[in-house]
Amino acid sequence: MTFEALAKRLNEEAHKRNHADEISVDRPDPLLIASRHNDEFIALICALFAYGNVSSIIQFLESLDFSLLDADESNIEQALESHYYRFQNAHDIQALFITLSRFKKEIGSLESVFLPAYQKRSHVMDGLRALIAMLYDINPYRSRGYQFLLGTIPQANPHSPYKRWHMYLRWMVRKDHLDLGLWHDVDTKDLLIPLDTHTFALGKKLGLIQRKSYDFKAVLELSQALQKIDPSDPVKYDFALYRLGQEKILL
Template sequence: MTFEKVAKLLKEESFKRNHLEEISLERPDPLMVASKHKDEFSALICALFAYGNVQAIIKFLESLDFSLLEKDEISITQTLSQHYYRFQTSQDIQQFFLTCKRAKAQSATLESIFLEGYRKSHNVMDGLRGLIAFLYDINPYRSRGYEFLLGKIPATIPTSPYKRWHMYLRWMVRKDHLDLGLWSGVESKDLLVPLDTHTFALGKKLGLIQRKSYDFKAVLELTESFKKLDHNDPIKYDFALYRLGQERRF
């Protein structure tokens, strides 16, 4: 398929899928749960637990009481004592909620922390570096599951795609019928693709990615391909590509 045909397909699919009915119990996505709360902390929880089978993700997210972020730490630990998800034990989940609770208690918005790094050169990885470091700093708890959830503080030259974090940024920055647009200080043109293994495979099949390795360089390559379609809002094609892969259209 030529690039012109791929471009036409993605433009049509992104337009067609930009409506609320695109996400439902029949067509689940973690954004469905995040959209109920429209809060940057609840959305972060939804995004970082968004790995594995999508039905299992939704079931877990819907079992959570996001109002716990407004309650005391004892209530958080007691309420979440029986919760677990894949690599995260109940203690990991308790501590992650405590981290978010403490961040809110400091009157710090996640956007303000992100902007401290991002504003220097409009590089979202600089913003993520500061935000992830901030979350680690306010809670000394460490475990394998907890660190998997937050991810590593990005190196100067990252290797990981940081898929869940870039998905979170898409939700926060872009504003349409799907993405929440809760942040105003970040430009859509600076976002990077939340690349997962499925969109990576389809991106290669459609000629949008030449790189053989699923890594950060592949993220940059697909983002550049999307920028040829819309320089100011390249990531609006991410959801369409994800759905095409999920539906096994190619």
């Protein structure tokens, strides 16, 4: 397939899948829960737990009482004492809600921490570095499960694809029939692809990724390839690529 033909097909797929019915109980995605609440803190919880079987993710997210983000910490601990999800036990989930509750009360918004760091060089990784560092600063709790959830603070040459964080940024920054568009001062051209196993495999099959390793360099490679199709909004193809890979549809 020529690059022009591939670009045409990806634009068609992105357009076709840009409607509310693409995400439903029958076609689940963590964005289904995030879109119900339209809140940057709740959306972050949905994004951070977006790993594993999608049905299990949705079932877990449905079990959470997001109003706890405005509750006292003792109430948070009591309400979540029996919750767990894969690598996270009840203490980890309690800690995440407490961290976000403190952040909400003491700082106000996640965007307010991300934005100044991002705007210095228009690099989303700078914004993520500031935001993840602040989340760790605001709560001294540490465990393997909790740190898996938040991820490491990005360094100059990260290895991790930061898939869940880039998905969160896609939700927050882009605005269409799928993404929420709650943040208004981040340019869509600066977003990076939320690389998962489906998009990685399909990206390689389509010749958009040459790299053999599923890592941050592969994220940059695919993002730069998609920028050649749409320099202003390369990540608009993310959901279409994800669905095509998930459904094993060959382009």
